[in-house]
Amino acid sequence: MHIEITDLRRRFGRVTALDGVDLTVSNGMFGLLGTNGAGKTTLMRILAGVLPATSGRAVVGDHDLSTRAGRVAVQRRLGYLPQDVGLYPDLTPTEFLDYIGLLKGLDDRAARCRQIGELLELVGLSAEAGRKLKGFSGGMRRRVGIAQALLGDPTLLIVDEPTVGLDPEERIRFRTLLSSLAGNRTVLLSTHIVEDVAQTCRQTAVLAGGRVLFTGAVTDLTARADGVTWEIITPGPPPTEGVVVSAIARADGTHYRVVSPRPPAPDAVLVSPSLEEGYVALMRSATPTPVG
Numbered sequence: 001m002h003i004e005i006t007d008l009r010r011r012f013g014r015v016t017a018l019d020g021v022d023l024t025v026s027n028g029m030f031g032l033l034g035t036n037g038a039g040k041t042t043l044m045r046i047l048a049g050v051l052p053a054t055s056g057r058a059v060v061g062d063h064d065l066s067t068r069a070g071r072v073a074v075q076r077r078l079g080y081l082p083q084d085v086g087l088y089p090d091l092t093p094t095e096f097l098d099y100i101g102l103l104k105g106l107d108d109r110a111a112r113c114r115q116i117g118e119l120l121e122l123v124g125l126s127a128e129a130g131r132k133l134k135g136f137s138g139g140m141r142r143r144v145g146i147a148q149a150l151l152g153d154p155t156l157l158i159v160d161e162p163t164v165g166l167d168p169e170e171r172i173r174f175r176t177l178l179s180s181l182a183g184n185r186t187v188l189l190s191t192h193i194v195e196d197v198a199q200t201c202r203q204t205a206v207l208a209g210g211r212v213l214f215t216g217a218v219t220d221l222t223a224r225a226d227g228v229t230w231e232i233i234t235p236g237p238p239p240t241e242g243v244v245v246s247a248i249a250r251a252d253g254t255h256y257r258v259v260s261p262r263p264p265a266p267d268a269v270l271v272s273p274s275l276e277e278g279y280v281a282l283m284r285s286a287t288p289t290p291v292g
């Protein structure tokens, strides 16, 4: 589902959460990155139709979210996993999904039960279908959350910071699940975990202070750190120049990777950047230093 956002603004009293956002999102998985308070959740909530914009336009498919008819039409095609999905602790996943299915208007009981069974299978919770939600781990709760978002087979899936607090294995499992869902849908993933975007998305945008700092291919964001990403191997302390992105202690000394417009040490060598380094370069507005 194509999303076209034009000059979108949202204020909360004196706080400007979105300050003229222009963005185009098409089919597949799209990563929305940004620091805390950048405006990601506000944008997600507007697109999910649960929060009105102060001004500007957001069109999802052919539907304008500024009209009630548009919001209703989008909500019929939408699955939304907010940061804190409210689960009822005394229900089992089957009972919870049955309840949400009814709220979503899935009135045919047999079809609803079939879909719930399929979704529990998809998210790897079939064996837990009869257990109460109160005993579920963070990752299992997140998987119930994605199952509820998928009820009704939405063409647009909006997921807000879904991997926060998950252990590495569960995080990888969850983002693989999200990627597998993006085949015939638009999946909009908001996160501040750059690695999740690197592993799943081809397109991304970076928000900061309610504005779009970057939008385009993940490879183009990575390329922002071309010519400014250095490696230094030293037994000594970290360099003071630039931003140290990683420090790995090895037998020959600590391997520091640094984003810096200038060589952070005389023996620093230029290396190919990762997406995280591209993100850091964008945030620091590092500009390449001519080499040689």
Ligand SMILES: Nc1ncnc2c1ncn2[C@@H]1O[C@H](COP(=O)(O)OP(=O)(O)OP(=O)(O)O)[C@@H](O)[C@H]1O
Binding pocket: 012, 015, 016, 017, 034, 035, 036, 037, 038, 039, 040, 041, 042, 043, 192
């Ligand atoms: N309901 C609200 N009332 C007042 N201010 C709000 C409200 N919702 C968001 N804000 C403010 O708007 C700005 C953007 O918040 P938002 O939650 O959209 O950012 P975010 O990028 O999702 O941050 P995080 O990564 O921390 O979740 C922040 O300054 C926040 O305090």
